[in-house]
């Protein structure tokens with residue numbers, strides 16, 4: 001939660017984010033309940049105890065692991081870490097919070113004054129990083145607007161969250177999305193967040209020049225893919241309202257991802273409205289220099305450092321290094337492959353081929369069925385000139401869905417490159433003869449005609465010819 005600070009804005013759009021990432025601990029922030037069910041299936045309101053249900057007389061105890069995870073994030077975001085931390089009660093009446101207050105940090109956050117670098121190189125200031133408990137989940141059975149009643153599931157209540165509050169320094173939906181993406185990458189590198197298990201929600205403060213930068217807060221945006229949509233919608237809405245003579249007021253709206261629109265919730269409350277008081281049940285926790293030193297020593301190599309090392313160590317292109325290190329799983333795989341395959345060739349292939357095929361199949365590198373052995377095997381075939389680029393592309397598309405050793409498929413299905421030059425020349429001659437008019441067009445200087453002929457030869461060889469060689473031969477033969 002951020003206090004409203006008056007800035008002298010000049011850009012068209014001003015965006016600040018409050019991102020809530022669930023820390024991947026085994027137990028909740030202040031009690032021993034598990035943060036998720038082992039089987040993945042569970043009944044609502046079964047993973048609870050007197051603490052996370054807020055029974056009178058129950059006492060919270062801080063989860064040390066959550067604090068350590070929070071410190072790691074603070075260090076990764078270059079934050080100053082508070083020497084003493086305490087927790088406060090944020091009072092509000094709502095069914096998602098049985099105690100009628102949420103335990104959070106207000107007066108002194110765990111970390112402050114940090115920064116995060118976007119992929120463009122722009123740095124976004126981090127106002128604060130703090131730890132708090134997650135409220136329960138509210139379930140609208142028939143959708144947000146249509147439901148006649150709301151169900152409450154306290155299984156989520158008390159899960160540990162880390163809230164990252166940025167300065168209002170982003171100027172487009174694209175930058176907000178990139179911020180979320182970079183933050184998730186860092187969280188994964190730090191091993192404090194599991195993208196498949198942990199929740200990631202954001203509130204976005206959005207204002208536009210046309211309204212004099214009146215701030216509207218969008219609540220409950222799930223994940224980084226939705227953030228761009230929600231902000232784009234809200235910016236358009238605000239601009240349209242101003243144009244139609246409506247006044248933009250400070251308010252809180254909710255993002256309805258099913259409908260792809262924001263809905264008005266309430267006029268914006270200020271932080272003071274929550275009547276924060278220090279929670280007397282939680283003792284002050286000192287963060288000693290030793291604790292910070294220990295956390296620093298255990299910090300992993302972060303994505304931007306990794307990219308720098310790749311450039312220095314493997315001599316690969318900077319852009320390739322950045323893209324590969326942006327996904328920890330891809331980076332780990334790349335390093336294994338680069339130990340056996342020329343790193344420059346491997347990096348180009350990772351960026352161009354592996355990421356293309358992952359995108360094509362809407363897969364991410366977390367659950368790859370193939371591993372470094374399959375990729376090394378495939379790239380060796382390419383390196384040794386045994387298969388054409390086209391065959392290698394097709395093999396990857398196949399093994400990513402059904403893992404198998406590429407060299408075995410090549411052997412079994414006779415996919416080796418056409419090595420016999422006279423055989424290839426014969427095929428080229430046949431194609432030229434069959435498509436004599438096209439060959440004439442090429443001779444007359446029509447460039448596309450050459451591509452057509454190459455395509456025919458590639459088809460005749462089932463993609464097993466070297467396209468460069470075919471090009472050379474056709475040029476030679478059509479003269």
Ligand SMILES: [Zn+2]
Nearest residue numbers: 031033049052
């Ligand atoms: Zn509990």
